[in-house]
Amino acid sequence: MTESPRPLRRNEIRAQNEALILQAAEKVFAEAGFGGATMQLIADVAGLPKANLHYYFASKEQLYRQVVQTIFEIWLAAAEAMDGAETPAEGIGAYIEAKMDISRRHPNGSKVWASEVMHGAPVIQDYLETTLRDWTRGRAALIQRWIDEGRMAPVDPEHLLYMLWATTQHYADFNHQIETLNGGVPLDDAQWRAATDSVKQMILRGIGAI
Amino acid sequence: MTESPRPLRRNEIRAQNEALILQAAEKVFAEAGFGGATMQLIADVAGLPKANLHYYFASKEQLYRQVVQTIFEIWLAAAEAMDGAETPAEGIGAYIEAKMDISRRHPNGSKVWASEVMHGAPVIQDYLETTLRDWTRGRAALIQRWIDEGRMAPVDPEHLLYMLWATTQHYADFNHQIETLNGGVPLDDAQWRAATDSVKQMILRGIGAI
DNA sequence: CTTTGATCTGACCATACGGTCAGGAAAAGA
DNA sequence: TCTTTTCCTGACCGTATGGTCAGATCAAAG
Numbered sequence: 001m002t003e004s005p006r007p008l009r010r011n012e013i014r015a016q017n018e019a020l021i022l023q024a025a026e027k028v029f030a031e032a033g034f035g036g037a038t039m040q041l042i043a044d045v046a047g048l049p050k051a052n053l054h055y056y057f058a059s060k061e062q063l064y065r066q067v068v069q070t071i072f073e074i075w076l077a078a079a080e081a082m083d084g085a086e087t088p089a090e091g092i093g094a095y096i097e098a099k100m101d102i103s104r105r106h107p108n109g110s111k112v113w114a115s116e117v118m119h120g121a122p123v124i125q126d127y128l129e130t131t132l133r134d135w136t137r138g139r140a141a142l143i144q145r146w147i148d149e150g151r152m153a154p155v156d157p158e159h160l161l162y163m164l165w166a167t168t169q170h171y172a173d174f175n176h177q178i179e180t181l182n183g184g185v186p187l188d189d190a191q192w193r194a195a196t197d198s199v200k201q202m203i204l205r206g207i208g209a210i
Numbered sequence: 211m212t213e214s215p216r217p218l219r220r221n222e223i224r225a226q227n228e229a230l231i232l233q234a235a236e237k238v239f240a241e242a243g244f245g246g247a248t249m250q251l252i253a254d255v256a257g258l259p260k261a262n263l264h265y266y267f268a269s270k271e272q273l274y275r276q277v278v279q280t281i282f283e284i285w286l287a288a289a290e291a292m293d294g295a296e297t298p299a300e301g302i303g304a305y306i307e308a309k310m311d312i313s314r315r316h317p318n319g320s321k322v323w324a325s326e327v328m329h330g331a332p333v334i335q336d337y338l339e340t341t342l343r344d345w346t347r348g349r350a351a352l353i354q355r356w357i358d359e360g361r362m363a364p365v366d367p368e369h370l371l372y373m374l375w376a377t378t379q380h381y382a383d384f385n386h387q388i389e390t391l392n393g394g395v396p397l398d399d400a401q402w403r404a405a406t407d408s409v410k411q412m413i414l415r416g417i418g419a420i
Numbered sequence: 421c422t423t424t425g426a427t428c429t430g431a432c433c434a435t436a437c438g439g440t441c442a443g444g445a446a447a448a449g450a
Numbered sequence: 451t452c453t454t455t456t457c458c459t460g461a462c463c464g465t466a467t468g469g470t471c472a473g474a475t476c477a478a479a480g
Binding site: 030031032033034035036037111114115117118119120121125128129132133136153155156158159160162163165166167169170171173174176177178180181194195198199201202203204205206207208 | 240241242243244245246247321324325327328329330331335338339342343346363365366368369370372373375376377379380381383384386387388390391404405408409411412413414415416417418
């Protein structure tokens with residue numbers, strides 16, 4: 001569509017094409033699943049010949065792995081919203097805000113992750129056992145500290161985390177269902193604001209943080 | 211494995227084989243997705259020759275459709291737990307119990323449904339637009355009535371329903387992740403009880419029902 | 421027993437898929 | 451300019467897939 005006529009430098013070419021392919025792959029993997037996605041379709045979406053994909057990514061699986069990895073890193077970065085906070089209302093509220101924002105901006109990434117985990121995490125099992133486990137333990141400890149300090153109700157920190165993940169990611173993974181129930185149109189700005197506020201209100205009150 | 215040596219009657223043969231195939235299909239579709247599932251694998255899991263599947267089900271898509279339909283009906287039946295109730299705590303509490311129980315007993319069905327919706331509901335779009343929409347409106351009205359009667363906090367009924375779906379189904383759809391974080395073993399009876407209680411407590415308190 | 425219609429299945433087919441490769445085009449370096 | 455390296459791609463390949471079909475098998479009706 002909008003092709004830059006300027007000749008590209010070597011570095012730019014590689015960076016641009018890899019980004020183009022990853023973007024197309026995220027979309028196709030999200031819409032069709034790993035098994036249903038085809039390299040040909042990804043190539044078409046990216047606007048490149050199929051053989052060109054295999055120049056940058058050795059195999060379908062390797063391309064998929066990169067897509068999943070990218071999403072995971074986005075989520076990890078969002079978790080920092082929880083850290084600097086003094087109170088649970090602040091920390092968990094900011095985390096909900098950040099995760100709802102990701103659900104809106106990266107619904108496809110969220111879907112690819114969900115699909116991967118649902119199928120038994122064949123590709124990112126090591127991440128679950130290392131990075132995610134450590135992350136979870138750290139945050140559970142933080143929540144437990146808040147509980148011990150009497151700043152919130154004595155809930156099970158692990159199940160609270162599951163609720164946070166489930167609820168926020170639902171707006172990405174099930175956005176088609178939500179859209180259908182919304183009269184066939186996506187949530188607009190005000191509705192996303194309302195959704196985020198609803199989630200924050202219900203969860204924060206549910207854990208006695210407000 | 212446990213084959214009944216007794217000769218089967220005609221009706222029994224059909225009913226038994228269809229059930230066998232549907233059960234195998236649910237498992238394979240859940241583990242591999244629609245695109246990744248193969249009729250050969252479903253046949254192997256069912257212990258039947260592949261050609262026999264096509265005797266009972268005309269196509270892979272038709273078999274898939276039946277699997278999705280079955281799950282949907284299970285969920286609809288569970289919704290009745292919400293109806294007879296007097297108070298929100300009773301009604302929503304019973305609904306959470308029922309949905310958590312389904313997540314434990316039918317994790318594969320839940321995954322197939324999630325996968326179908328994530329991929330844009332190509333097969334069950336009509337269900338979303340008719341049955342599910344009507345169901346949602348009915349329950350939202352019921353919740354609104356409770357709010358108007360001052361029995362619970364004024365939350366947005368629709369977002370409450372999303373939270374209920376998201377949280378309960380998370381224990382089925384992401385059971386692999388939960389299992390990994392649980393030291394690699396599935397939740398036992400006590401842990402399922404604790405999970406259900408946690409969810410009930412947080413949500414019911416979150417909506418001011420207790 | 422004979423007939424009938426449902427059940428079953430090995431062998432087969434057309435297609436689509438992931439992946440390869442030889443060789444051309446283009447940019448960077450000398 | 452000439453050489454080298456990277457980038458690009460049409461054509462091709464082996465394999466696996468969903469689906470078909472003719473004919474065997476078997477329960478039940480007459």
